[in-house]
Amino acid sequence: MKPILIALAAAASLAVAGAASAQSGPDLFKSKGCGTCHAPDAKKMGPSLKDIAAKNKPDAADKIAAALKEGKGHPKVAASDAEIKAMVLYTITGK
Ligand code: HEC
Known part of the structure; x- marks a missing residue:
């Protein structure tokens, strides 16, 4: 029983790590099209x-x-709260 629980916990933490990296601010910023209107140093739309x-x-x-x-x-x-927050933090902190 115990090894199964440990394996499940390991799988769950891997899934969480995967989701966290998929939600990085800069990646989301690109994939959600924010760059159409926001460039690093120049005013666009x-x-x-x-x-x-x-x-x-x-x-x-x-x-x-x-x-x-x-x-x-x-x-x-159109994004989840966590995704929007990650993108906004990226626009403010560059990370
Ligand atoms: C169609 C053009 C357009 C797109 C696409 C766009 N923005 Fe904007 N954004 C604007 C304009 C115009 C402003 C200035 C008006 C304002 O502050 O709301 C702005 C302002 C902002 C601000 C500053 C808000 C403030 O209160 O200072 C942030 C942060 C921001 N956008 C993030 C994003 C993110 C993240 C995305 C992608 C999910 C995105 N924008 C996509 C046009 C756009």
Whole structure:
């Protein structure tokens, strides 16, 4: 019984690790098309990542993520809460 539990726990933690790496901010930012409107240093349709980082602190990420999710003053973002937060943190911290 015990070895089975350990194997299950190991499999579960692998699954979690996989999900976490799939949710990295920079990858999501690319795959969700944010780069269409946001470039690293140049203003496109939206502000550059540099401007977003200059204007916002990481602790504002939750608030901004909520606004992006609702689509208030911004094209609505279709992603999970965790994904949106990872992308917003990336725009602010570059990570
Ligand atoms: C169709 C163009 C467009 C796309 C696509 C887009 N944005 Fe934006 N974004 C804007 C514009 C315009 C603004 C400036 C208005 C505003 O702050 O809401 C902005 C602002 C922002 C801000 C700053 C908000 C603030 O309060 O300072 C963040 C963060 C952001 N976008 C993240 C994202 C992310 C993450 C994605 C991808 C899921 C994305 N954007 C996709 C146009 C876009």
